[in-house]
Amino acid sequence: MSYTAEAFQNEYLALGASEVNAIVTVTSTGGEGGRRTGGATEIIIVDASGSMQAEGRIAAARQAAKAAVECIDDGVHFAIIAGVSTAQQLFPAPGELAVSSAQSRAQAAVAIDRLQANGGTAMGAWLLLAAQLFEQRPGDIKHAILLTDGDNGERQGYLETVLERIKESFVCDCRGVGANWKVAELRKIADKMLGTVDIVAKPAELAESFQQMITAAMGKTSADVQLKVWTPVNASVRFVKQVEPLVADLTGKRAEDGPRAGRYPLGSWGQESRDYHICVDVPAGASGDEMLAARVHVMEGDTEHARCLVRAVWTDDTALSTKINRQVAHYTGQAELADAIQAGIAARESGDDRTATIKFGRAAQLAHASGNKATEELLAKVVDIEDPVTGTVRLKRKVAAEDEMALDTRSTKTVRVGWGQ
Amino acid sequence: MIVTECTSCDEERAAGASFCEACGRKLAEPASEVELPAAKKDCVRCGAAGSVGDDGYCEECGMMAGRSRDHLEADGGPSGAAVSDRGRRHHRNEDAMWLAVGVEAADVVVCDGVSASFDPDAASDIAVRAAGELLAGARHPDEPAGEEGDPDGTADLEGLERPAGAAGLAGAVSHAIAGAAAAVASLAHTGDPRRAAANPACTIIAAAIRGPHVGYGWVGDSRIYWLGPEGPAEQLTEDDSWATHVIAMGVDPVTAMNDPKAHAITAWLGADAGPVAPRVRSFTASEPGHLILCSDGLWNYLPDAADFGSVVRDCLETANSLLGATRALVAYANAAGGADNITVALIPVRPAEPTTTELA
Numbered sequence: 212m213s214y215t216a217e218a219f220q221n222e223y224l225a226l227g228a229s230e231v232n233a234i235v236t237v238t239s240t241g242g243e244g245g246r247r248t249g250g251a252t253e254i255i256i257v258d259a260s261g262s263m264q265a266e267g268r269i270a271a272a273r274q275a276a277k278a279a280v281e282c283i284d285d286g287v288h289f290a291i292i293a294g295v296s297t298a299q300q301l302f303p304a305p306g307e308l309a310v311s312s313a314q315s316r317a318q319a320a321v322a323i324d325r326l327q328a329n330g331g332t333a334m335g336a337w338l339l340l341a342a343q344l345f346e347q348r349p350g351d352i353k354h355a356i357l358l359t360d361g362d363n364g365e366r367q368g369y370l371e372t373v374l375e376r377i378k379e380s381f382v383c384d385c386r387g388v389g390a391n392w393k394v395a396e397l398r399k400i401a402d403k404m405l406g407t408v409d410i411v412a413k414p415a416e417l418a419e420s421f422q423q424m425i426t427a428a429m430g431k432t433s434a435d436v437q438l439k440v441w442t443p444v445n446a447s448v449r450f451v452k453q454v455e456p457l458v459a460d461l462t463g464k465r466a467e468d469g470p471r472a473g474r475y476p477l478g479s480w481g482q483e484s485r486d487y488h489i490c491v492d493v494p495a496g497a498s499g500d501e502m503l504a505a506r507v508h509v510m511e512g513d514t515e516h517a518r519c520l521v522r523a524v525w526t527d528d529t530a531l532s533t534k535i536n537r538q539v540a541h542y543t544g545q546a547e548l549a550d551a552i553q554a555g556i557a558a559r560e561s562g563d564d565r566t567a568t569i570k571f572g573r574a575a576q577l578a579h580a581s582g583n584k585a586t587e588e589l590l591a592k593v594v595d596i597e598d599p600v601t602g603t604v605r606l607k608r609k610v611a612a613e614d615e616m617a618l619d620t621r622s623t624k625t626v627r628v629g630w631g632q
Numbered sequence: 633m634i635v636t637e638c639t640s641c642d643e644e645r646a647a648g649a650s651f652c653e654a655c656g657r658k659l660a661e662p663a664s665e666v667e668l669p670a671a672k673k674d675c676v677r678c679g680a681a682g683s684v685g686d687d688g689y690c691e692e693c694g695m696m697a698g699r700s701r702d703h704l705e706a707d708g709g710p711s712g713a714a715v716s717d718r719g720r721r722h723h724r725n726e727d728a729m730w731l732a733v734g735v736e737a738a739d740v741v742v743c744d745g746v747s748a749s750f751d752p753d754a755a756s757d758i759a760v761r762a763a764g765e766l767l768a769g770a771r772h773p774d775e776p777a778g779e780e781g782d783p784d785g786t787a788d789l790e791g792l793e794r795p796a797g798a799a800g801l802a803g804a805v806s807h808a809i810a811g812a813a814a815a816v817a818s819l820a821h822t823g824d825p826r827r828a829a830a831n832p833a834c835t836i837i838a839a840a841i842r843g844p845h846v847g848y849g850w851v852g853d854s855r856i857y858w859l860g861p862e863g864p865a866e867q868l869t870e871d872d873s874w875a876t877h878v879i880a881m882g883v884d885p886v887t888a889m890n891d892p893k894a895h896a897i898t899a900w901l902g903a904d905a906g907p908v909a910p911r912v913r914s915f916t917a918s919e920p921g922h923l924i925l926c927s928d929g930l931w932n933y934l935p936d937a938a939d940f941g942s943v944v945r946d947c948l949e950t951a952n953s954l955l956g957a958t959r960a961l962v963a964y965a966n967a968a969g970g971a972d973n974i975t976v977a978l979i980p981v982r983p984a985e986p987t988t989t990e991l992a
Contacts, residue, residue, distance in 0.1 A: 223723075443694025444678070471691075493694070499723050501696035503689035520687065524723045 212248075212432060214239045214509045214516035219538040222522040223531035229495045231504040233521040234454070234486055234538035239433070241482025247432050251352040252288040252308060253425065254341045254381075255279055257301075258359040259293045263328035268360055268388055271414030273323050279356065279421035280319045283311045284429050288351070290344050291319060294359070295330025298340035308344060331364040334400065335373040342377040352479050353381035354428035355404075356421060360388045363396055370396075374403040379464070379476045382406050384424050387620075388414055390612035394619045405478035407457065409620050412613040430481035436516075438487060439508040441472040446493040446504065451475050454542035455486035458549045458623040474510065486627075488542050489521060496525040538628050541581060545625040548577040548586065552622035556615060559606070568594075568606055574622075576602030583626045589618040673697060701725040701753065705955060706977075708733030712740065712841075713954040714977035715962045719929055720970030722747075726834075727927050727975040728756035730764030738841045739767035740977045741808070744854050744927040746833040746900055750824075755816045755832035759901055762815035763838050766808035770840070798914035801840040801847025808838055809849050809910035813901045820903035833902030836910075837869065837925050844984035846923060849912035852897050854975075855931050857940060860921040865941035868913065872899035889935065895928065917981045922948065929974035930965045944978075954978050 220233035257276050263269040276291060283289050288308040293301040302322035303309040309319065337357065345353045363370055383404035385397040388411045401408040411420050438461075440448055453459040465473040477485070491504045505521040526532055555570030571594045578587040579599035590596065592614040594604040672682040675690035675697055683690050684697040702725055706714040711733035718725040726745030732738065743759040745752025813836075820831035835852025848856050853871040860866075870876055875894040879885050888894060901908060924944055934940040947960035958978045965974040 443690070444692050446694065496695070498721055499718065501723060503687070503694040503696070506687075506689075520689075526723055527721060 212239065212241065212516070216507060216509050216517040216519040218507065218519040218521050219536060220521060221532075221534050221536040221539070222524045223526050223528070223534070224495075224523055225529065225532040226498055226525055226527055227495050228525070228532070229493055230449070231491045231493055231521060231523045232536070232539045232543075233489050233505070234536070234542055235438075235489055235507050235519060235521070236484060236486050237438070237477075237509055237517070238484040239436075239480050239482060239516075241430070241432050241480075247352065249350055249352065249434065250286075250288065250348060251284070251354070251429070251431070252345055252348045252381075253283055253428060254290050254292060254344060254353075254355040255421075256292045256294055256298075256337045256341060256355060256357045257326065258332060258361070259295050259326055259328050259330060260332045260359075260361060260364075261329050262361050262391065265360075266389065266414055268414045269326065269328040271417045272358060272388070273326055275358070275417035275421040276323045276326070277320045278418040279425045280316050280323070282422050282425035282429065283316065285311050287311045287429070288348055289319070290341075291323065292337055292340055293326055294332065294334070294337045296333050296336075296364070298333070298337045300340065300344075301326060306344075308347060332359060332361050333365050334359065334363045334396075335365050335370040338370075338377060338383070338400070338404075339373050341383075342380055345381050350434065352428075352431045352434040354431070354479065355381055355383045355406075356424050357383055357385045357397075357400065358388060358417070358421075359385070359392055359397070361391050362393055370399070374400065378403040379405060379478075382428075382478050384408075384428075386411050386417075386420055386424075387616070388412075388417060390616060394616055398620070402459065405459075405476060410613060410616045412617065427481075428479075431479040432482075433480040433511055435511065436477040436480045437474040437510045438477055439468055439472055439474045439510045440489065441506040441508070442491055443471065443493065443503065446491055448473065448505070449490040449492050450488070451490075452488045452546060453477075453485055454488045454545055455625045455627055458546050458625060461487075477509075486538075486542065488539070488546070491521065493523055496523065498525055498527050500525050541628040542625070544577050544581050545583070548574055548581070548583065549622045549625075551577065552586070552590070552618060556619050559615075564606055568604060571606070572602035572604045574602075575599050575604050581626060583624075585624060585626075586618075586622065589614070589621055593618050701728075704729065705959070706731040707953075707955045708738065710954065710980070711736065712738040712977065712979040713958040714740065714742075714925075714975070715955070715958045716742075716975040717929075717962045717966065717970075717973065719973050720966055722973055724753060725973045726753045726756055727929070727973040728753070728760040728834075729975050729977060730760040731977060732764060732768055736841075736843050736982060738979045739764060739839075740841075740923075740925050740979060741767070741812075741836065741838045742854055742925045742927060742975050742977060743812075743834045743836045743901075744852065744929075744973065744975070746835070746897070746902070748830070749833040749902060750826045750830040751819070751832045752834060754819055755834040755902065758815045758819060759812040759834050759836055763808040763812040763836065766811045767804060767838065767840050770804040770807075798845035798847055798916045801842060801845055802849065802912045802914035803847070805838050805840055805847045805849040806910055806912040808840075809836055809851060809901075809912070810908065812836055812838075813851070813905070813908040813910075816901040817903040817905070831903040833900045833905065835872075835897065835927075836901055839923060839925060839979070841923065841979055841981055844917045844982060845914070846917065846981060847912065847914040848923075849910045851899050851901055851908055851910050853895065854925070854927045857924040857926075857937070857944075858915075858921055859924060859941050859944050860919055863941065864936075864938035865924070865944060867937055870911070871897075873897050917983045920980070920982050923977075923979040923981055924961075925975075925977040925979075926961075927973060927975040929970070929972035930961060930976050932972065933965055933968040948978075954980070 291302040384406040397408045450462040461475040509517040551574040558567035597603040673684040677695040678693035680692040704716045714731040730741040741763040743756035745756040837850045837854040839848040857865040874896040875888040947957040951957040
């Protein structure tokens with residue numbers, strides 16, 4: 212397993228400037244021949260509340276769960292949880308994990324066929340049971356899928372308490388089927404569990420979505436990778452954000468590591484590349500001074516896989532200090548794009564059409580300029596884009612709930628620099 | 633900066649000599665080769681003890697603890713001294729220097745990286761090494777090495793065994809600059825696309841001094857001056873610059889020097905420079921004086937040759953060593969603003985004994 216870390220920045224700062232920005236690209240080659248060297252555990256949580264009977268969702272969920280189980284590699288531990296008002300383990304026996312083999316997968320398929328939709332929605336309890344099962348396998352690459360179609364029915368604050376307890380202990384990808392679930396709720400879970408959130412509008416698309424998630428999870432070769440950021444005395448990290456493939460703010464997830472360093476969890480890694488935007492406030496230097504604003508390490512436990520330096524050089528040569536780094540500018544725009552979409556959706560929901568139009572207009576402009584075609588297409592289902600260059604849009608009078616939820620969940624999807632040019 | 637034992641033959645150095653008595657190789661090493669001590673250094677910025685990490689930054693305050701090229705000194709005792717400094721405005725030192733000294737003998741090279749090119753510091757560094765090594769490879773004229781060569785015999789420079797007087801020294805300097813030009817041009821082909829797009833480039837001035845004989849040459853706008861016992865300094869080089877070019881065509885010097893293009897150089901070392909034709913000259917001193925080699929970081933503040941001469945003279949009189957005087961000249965440029973990297977070399981030259989005939 213080998214990693215590289217590379218910083219992209221304009222290290223030259225104008226005199227008096229104290230904000231240092233850099234994009235750090237972390238790339239991993241994956242394990243030897245893409246194989247895991249350690250163990251892995253997979254847990255599939257399927258909502259079996261009464262509402263799942265609608266539109267044939269429960270039948271589609273059964274198909275999806277079976278398709279997912281088929282994708283689990285031999286030797287991987289796994290379990291299936293049926294989500295009702297409490298968490299019930301559907302397979303294998305309660306409190307146990309199965310070891311994947313042709314036989315155990317066939318047994319799981321039989322168990323899945325018994326899944327019936329009748330009960331409530333208790334996401335906190337489901338996740339807590341998953342966390343307890345995962346505890347049996349310390350050191351494993353831990354991944355869960357959570358499928359739901361509605362609001363959480365637990366008392367206010369319970370889910371948050373559970374998430375605070377189990378955060379970052381496994382990666383959980385959340386999927387909502389239909390349009391009666393809350394994006395904000397699943398986003399909260401995905402954010403704490405370092406996973407993704409997405410809408411599966413049609414039940415028929417569930418199987419494909421599950422297969423994709425399991426295949427991606429099986430490709431992970433490191434369980435718990437972290438970004439360690441060292442900063443000098445009197446400097447502070449303003450933010451650390453993942454900006455590619457998805458925007459995710461990691462600033463609040465910092466765990467102190469020594470007097471001047473903190474670690475930010477990056478979750479599990481396979482053969483992939485992700486970009487991070489790091490912003491550090493430093494005391495301004497004199498002309499000609501060169502400061503190390505941050506030393507960024509890619510860590511797995513005590514092992515350092517890669518490192519790179521974020522520098523600051525003060526100069527009175529404005530030709531140098533005013534040059535804008537392309538990566539930093541691009542990802543600043545992508546993060547603003549996600550914010551603009553989410554603010555636009557919130558404004559629309561609260562009936563503030565004026566703000567919504569401004570926000571969606573800005574989003575259309577940013578998506579177009581950066582070449583983020585996927586987001587531009589999703590936006591076009593919610594607003595009529597009259598001129599993407601100036602950001603002139605008109606709110607559509609009738610918007611399908613699924614389209615708005617798709618825009619919301621996928622607003623954080625970014626593109627790499629240069630795709631628009 | 634100056635080694636005390638010959639790295640070529642391990643013979644111990646004779647007192648005062650800087651060329652090895654045994655093999656004739658130079659004893660001085662290029663200043664930029666100086667290695668940092670292995671022990672962790674204290675931070676010069678925040679004072680934290682032993683806090684400078686392997687990457688050169690303080691583990692406490694984060695400040696760069698000083699690059700080896702920020703301030704370099706070469707002390708050749710009574711035979712010469714050179715100082716290179718980052719100045720006060722540039723973030724790194726793109727000048728480089730080479731000084732090798734012997735008894736009344738010295739080889740000096742000063743290069744100034746062209747800031748508009750990529751990695752100009754690499755250009756100046758490789759140029760001084762290449763030129764310095766070629767100068768050192770040329771034989772010392774006082775060394776008995778067969779018959780005196782033809783003073784005009786510059787055709788076979790590869791086989792140049794001993795430069796004959798000042799003219800021979802000029803030939804060695806020409807050969808050294810040509811070697812430096814090839815070395816700098818090669819930097820564009822290291823595989824780095826940025827180097828290929830804006831190839832590293834630099835100016836060069838080089839001088840070889842053997843007794844009263846001086847051979848020197850240049851490409852670009854770094855300068856060599858001669859300062860005799862009295863009167864203004866004499867600029868020996870003619871800048872390869874836009875200003876010099878138009879002044880030669882009759883434009884008012886003040887107007888020309890105030891033009892934004894004044895410092896645009898018309899010749900340099902680099903892959904895009906085409907065939908480099910260094911201008912080389914020689915002379916034999918008839919009165920004692922000093923040779924001053926400097927980058928534009930110094931002469932920009934002293935464009936007038938009379939002012940230049942009086943400042944150098946002040947520095948020589950006030951300081952108690954050549955190195956002290958050289959440091960004082962660098963300090964002068966820094967006090968005046970230090971807008972560019974500053975490199976200065978000072979070499980005393982004594983006239984020939986009355987019996988010596990002039991060769992140049």
